[in-house]
Amino acid sequence: MNGAVLLAALASLAAVGLAAASGVLISRAALQPDDFLSLTLLVTTVRALGVGRAALRYAERLTGHAHALALGAHLRLQWFDTISRFGRDLLSLERRGDLLSRAQADVDARQMWTLRVPLPLLSFIAVATAITLTTLLIDPLLAALTGVPLLVTAGHAATQRHPAAALAQDRQELRREHSARLLDAVAGSADSVSQAALPHLTALNRAIMVTAGSSSTLAWQFTLTRELMFALAVSGALWRGADLVTAGTLTGAWLAGLVLATAAAFEAATLLTTLPAAHAERISARNRTRQWRDQTPLVVGPPSPQSLPDGPLELDLRGVTVRLGERTILNGVHLHVAAGRCVVLTGPSGAGKSTLLHLLTRDLDPDQGEVTLSGIPLPTAALSDVRRALSLHPQQSPLLDGSLRENLRLADPNLTDEQLKPLLTQFALDHLCPDHWVGEGGTQLSGGERARVSILRALLAPSRIVVLDEPTAHxxxDTELLVLKGIQANRQGRTLIIASHRPAPLALADQIYRLQDGQLHPLPAASTQKKVI
Amino acid sequence: MTFALLRRWRAAPPPPQHPLAPPDATHLLRELGHHPDVRQALTLSALLSLISTLLTATFAVxxxxxxxxxxxxxxLPDTAVxxxxxxSLIxxxxxxxxxxxxxxxxxxxxxxxLRADLTHAALTLGPVQLSAQRSSHLNLLDTDLDTRLAPYFARFLPARWHAAITTPTLLIVTALLDPATALLLAITGPLTILFLWLVGLAAHAATDRQWQAHTRLNARLLTVTAHLxxxxxxxxxxTYRRVLKASAEQHRTLTLNVLKIAFLSGLVLEFAVTLATALVAVWIGVRLFGGAASLAPTLAALMLVAEYFAPLRQLGADRHAAMDAEPLAAHLAALRRMTPVLTGQRPTEPGPPTLTFRDARAHFPGTGGAGCSPLTATVPAGTHVTLRGPSGSGKTSLLHALRRHVPFQGEILVNGTPLQYLDADAWRxxxxxxxxxxxxxxxxxxxxxxxTRPDASDTDLIDVATQVGLLDLxxxxxxxxxxxxxxGGLHLSGGELARLSLARALLTTPALVLLDEPTAHxxxxxxxxxxxxIRAAFHSRTVVLVTHHAVNFSAQHLTLAGRAA
Structure with missing residues (x-):
């Protein structure tokens, strides 16, 4: 990166040098020296600076951007690592659209910082210093007439730092808010959420325009200052320079070079406009990333985990209590599930069936009591081990945006299409080809199809306990019966835990519990229905 | 295994329904600029360019x-000078x-x-139509609107005018001052433009690819985040971290390739400017040395060389801005073109409607009505009916069609008026x-x-919450x-969510209520x-309830046939 900054400074200096050298060259030529050879050095300088400047600029841009892009890739992964520490609790922390637009904008702001801030700043400083020092050697007043306008230009950019930063921040927040609201509104437009969102979106859009207008004011004010300073510096250099030439203090040939160089120096000031906002964006981006890093996930793995035993696992809940807010969802629940058994939980909606299942997959830890797998408490085992031991079909049946095949291969990466076909038939999904694109979150499939894909996926995973949350609700x-048969056929003797309010899945059960008022109540298993499956 | 996955994802084609950028993105971008406001600003800016050029020439001379x-x-020069x-500088x-x-x-x-347009289009299309679009796409469109389009309007469009005015004006001035320099400029100027155009063509193709990679990278990041x-x-x-890493790498390479070419156009210009300056300076020097020219006009000409190339250089830099904007304009246009249901003009009569279906089924453009079974039935005003049928027979889609979120085939009449003749917003x-x-x-x-009704008072909210049984909660x-x-309703159970949803519907006091398996869980x-x-709250309104269960809801059952039928 330092390389790019150095190249940028050199390129800017070369531009100023070229202007100066050509001015001197033609002035010297106009004085018609005795032989042309005395001009050769100047001619060579002019050519070298001309070619050098273009080459330097190209090299600077490539080095700078290559570095920025590499940094961007690194930051993106770093961000993913920060986020992937979270489990299901992530969704309650942030709106999804918000999360993405932040990630993207923040990575952009951070990766481009060097190109937008130190690079133009150092180029400008290099040019301003070179001009001021050179003119100082000739005459202090001349140095003041060229140096002060350059300084004022930089000073104006510096005073704009705070307002520009605030505006950039505002605009970014507003854009982010607009985009997040729009995504929310589109996702919810089926249930009339969109109509209600429109006034707010309109107001946000207006506010974005207002901040853009304020940025525009800052921009033209800077342009005005820069151009006025340019006028001052150039006419100042000309006036004082001519004075010095007539007085004999300054060699005549230098005058044109001086004026042209002063004009060229202002080109380096052009890029100072965008500097304050870019700097502010980077600071807020870093702060946000830090906030994420400092946030502790709801569930974390132990530093030195115990490993789970091989083979079938016994599952136990011992005196488990879960409170959410002031509601006690589970109150001292005991449950023993022997390996290979099927347990069905029933009970009124809102009784806490899903909460109980989330305890098993460690999306949640109980407030009291413990959950153990073959005697090992879940918090002492590695998170990845627990998640490998269990597979879950969540009630919402979330699907990846991809093909049907890709969704199923999430559970079994080696699944071939030949193996897949009979499975799809078993789950009445044979009308879909493995390449079928399921849409964002599976929205191209019907609710029932989505649930069946999700159930099949849970069964395909090489787990030892299969957990199904409301497998047949949608x-x-007829299809329900087919799916229950499919579950039985692909269960392969594994422990099965089902939460359902529908009566049909009870047929699979070795044991039925009713969850009500935070307690599990055993019910007799419906052995008579078992023959149907 | 990972590599297989990587290959698959890399090779994964975009979904067939995915509206890709249409071929003529340049044209679409230009269309965005066809607006009286833009034209007026450009005219003013062109006038100012001309004044500014003349002032620059005066200064140089x-x-x-x-x-x-x-x-x-x-x-010393005269005071007047x-x-x-x-x-002139001021x-x-x-x-x-x-x-x-x-x-x-x-x-x-x-x-x-444009943002208002985009918002309107997205909201009108609704989630069903947009489901083929990824939400990251929409998100990108919305957040990138300023960064990608503002330079196009504020810089690229005026830069073309600026170049068109400044370049010939300065050429004429230079010709008056020093014909030899003007000749050199007249040759190098068009050559530069030709080079720029050639380089631009190459960069153009690369930018499209880069935009796709950028969108895919962000889509992937969103997907992976959402599904963590x-x-x-x-x-x-x-595994997905590796996938992400690989696509980030791909993105980096692609972008760098684009930049290599894009910066090349910068290089060409820089070379042209600096070489022309050097050439002019040396040539003038030689002529001055030989006494074939005088200093004042040639020096003025030299000073104008940088000014002559400045607008071209600006155009080169801003051309990049235009290329950046093109894919965005194309996607914006694609989104606006997608508007599915042409709205009618007729107002909706107040009161619960009578619905008549004749061979009606939802029709998705692209996929056709695959899987959707037709319905023929009449639902008298103010009655409650259930709509049943096997999973995947198109029940939900038919409700979306009734809401005018997706097109349909067959006939749907509302109080005898074809649904497509009604004003869609008023109907919704x-x-x-x-x-x-x-x-x-x-x-x-x-x-x-x-x-659904942001102005509802707390009393209203408590009232509907009581009706749906949420008060205890x-x-x-x-x-x-x-x-x-x-x-995702982390703290609400499926049942409570359904009640919440019913409460929202209750607040709007609708004439027709469509319920899509609200009781499934x-x-x-x-x-x-x-x-x-539902029966009590929506009494005397027309209600269609999609369900799989035999619920004690209504006397009339509508049934969609299965896929085989």
Whole structure:
């Protein structure tokens, strides 16, 4: 990166040098020296600076951007690592659209910082110093007439630092808010959320325009200052220079070079406009990343985990209590599930069936009591081990945006299409080809199809305990029966835990519990229905 | 295994329904600029460009004269000359600031309109049509609007005019001062433009690819983030991290390739400018040495060389801005073109409607009506019916068609008027929809309840909450209506979500209520209770309830045939 900054400074100096050298060259030529050879050095200088400047600029841009892009890739991964520490609790922390627009804008702001801040700043400083020092050697007043306008220009950019930063910040927040609200509104437009969102979106859009207008004011004011300073410096250099030449203090040939160089120096000031905002963006981006890094996930793995035993696992809940807010969802629940058994939990909606399942997959830890797998408390085992031991079909049946095949291979990466076909038939999904694109979050499939894909995926995973949350809620009775048969066929003797308010899954059960008022109540298993499956 | 996955994802084609950038993105971008506001700002800016160019020429001529006087005659320039220099430079400063002001505020206004358009289009299309679009796409469109389009309006469009005016004007001035220099400029100028055009063509193709990679990278980041719980569940976080890393790498390479070419156009220009300056300077030097020219006009010509190339250089830099904007313009146009349901003009009669279906089924453009079975039935005004049928037979899609969110085939009549003749917005205002999975906002319970009617009072909210059986929940929450809800309803059970959704519908006092399996997740007792709530609350309104269960809801059952039928 330092390389790019150095190249940028050299390129700017070369530009100023070129202007100066050509001015001197033609002035010297106009004085018609005795032989042309005395001009050769100047001619060579002019050519070298001409070619050198273009080459330097190209090299600077490539080095700078290559570095920025590499930094961007690194930051993106770093961000992913920060985020991936979170489990299900992530969704409650941030709106999804918000999360993405932050990630993207923040990475952009941070990766481009060097190109937008130190690079133009150092180039400007190099040019301003060179001009001021050179003119100081000739005459202090001349140095003041060229140096002060350059300084004022830089000073104006510096005073704009705070307002520009505030505006950039505002605009970024507003854009982010607009985009997040729009995504929310589109996602919710089926249930009339969109109509209500429109006034707010309109207001946000207006506010974005107002901040853009304020930025525009800052921009033209800077342009005015820069151009006025340019006028002052150039006419100042000309006036004082001519004075010095007539007085004999300054060699005549230098005058044109001086004026042209002063004009060229202001080109380096052009880039100072965007500097304050870029700097502010980077600071807020870093602060946000830090906030994420400092946030502790709801569930973390132990520093030195115990490993789970091989083979079938016994599952136990011992005196488990869960409170959410002031509601006690589970109150001292005991449950023992022997390996290979099927347990079905029933109970009214809101009784806490899903909460109980989340305890098993460690999306949540109980407030009291413990959950153990073959005697090992879940918090002492590695998170990845627990998640490998269990597979879950969540009630919402989330799908990846991809093909059907890709979704199923999430559970079993080696699944071939030949193996897949009979499975799809078993789950009444044979009308979909493995390449079928499921849409964002599976929205191209019907609710029932989505649930079946998710159930099949849970069964395909090489887990030892299969957990199904409301597997048949969206299905008509015929399909429901088919799916239950499919579950039984692909269970392969594994422990099965189902939460359902529908009666049909009870047929699979070795044991049925009703969850009500935070307690589990055993019910007799419906052995008579078992034959149906 | 990982490599197989990587290959697959890399090779994964975009979904067939995915509207890709149409071929003529340049044309679409130009269309965005066809607006009286833009035209007016550009005209003003062109006028200012001309004034500024003339002032620059005046400055160069007088400054060169002053230098020549000092150098050759050893005397100070006249006051008039000094004054002219100062005045022309100050005039230049004012015109430059004015131009910037006019252009940037025009860009801000234009972007405001475009964002409003985008918002409107996205909301009109709704989630069903947009599901083929990825939400990251929409997100990118919305957040990138300013960064990608503002430079196009504020810089690229005026830069073309600026170049078109400045370049010939300065060429004429130079020709008057020093024909030899003008000849050199007349040759190098067009050559530069030719080079720029050639390099631009190459960069153009690369930019499209880069935009796709950028979108895909962000889409992937969004997908992976949104599905982190799912990935954790299957122990696939590290696999997808590798996928992400690989696509980031791909993105980096692609972008760098684009930049190599894009910067090449910069290089060409820089070379042209600096070489022309060097050539002119050396040639003038040679002629001055030989006494074939005089200093004042040639020096003025030399000073104008940089000014001659400045607009071309600016155009080269801003051309990049235009290329950046093109894919965005194309996607914006694609989104606007997608508007599915042409709205009619007729107003909707107040009161519960009578619905008549004749071979009606939802029709998705692209996929056709695959899987959707037709319905022929009549639903008299104010009656409650259930709509049943096997999973995947198109029940939900038919409800979306009724809401005018997706097109349909066959006939749907509302009080005898074909549905497509009704004003779509007015019609939607009469219809409430209770979805399978109600969408939660990351906001308080109050906001989530009142989304359908933001002006509802707390009394109204408590009233509807009582009707749907949510009152107990609200009473038990420490913060009551102010309790925040997370995305996906982390703290609400499926049943409570359904009740929330019913409460939202109740608030709008609709004439027609469409319910899409709101009770699928409820136990039989609660389901029965909710069905009672629906019957009582929506009494004397037309209600269509999609369900799989045999619920005690209504006398009339509509049935969609299965796929095989």
């Amino acid at each position: 299905l008509d009775p | 007088t400054a060169a004269q002053a230098i020549a006087t000092a150098l050759l005659d050893h005397r 000094t004054l002219t220099i100062a005045v 005039g230049r400063a004012v015109t430059a600031a004015l131009r910037e002001r006019i252009l940037t505020s025009m860009a801000a206004r234009r972007l405001h309109d 719980p799912l990935l954790h569940l299957h122990g696939q976080v590290s 205002a009469h219809v409430a929809f209770v979805p399978q999975h109600p969408h939660l906002l990351a906001a308080s319970l109050r906001v989530n309840l009142s989304v 609200i009473r038990h929450l420490p913060q009551g209506l102010d309790t925040p809800l997370g995305e 409820l136990d039989p007792e609660t389901e029965a209770a909710i069905v009672q709530v």
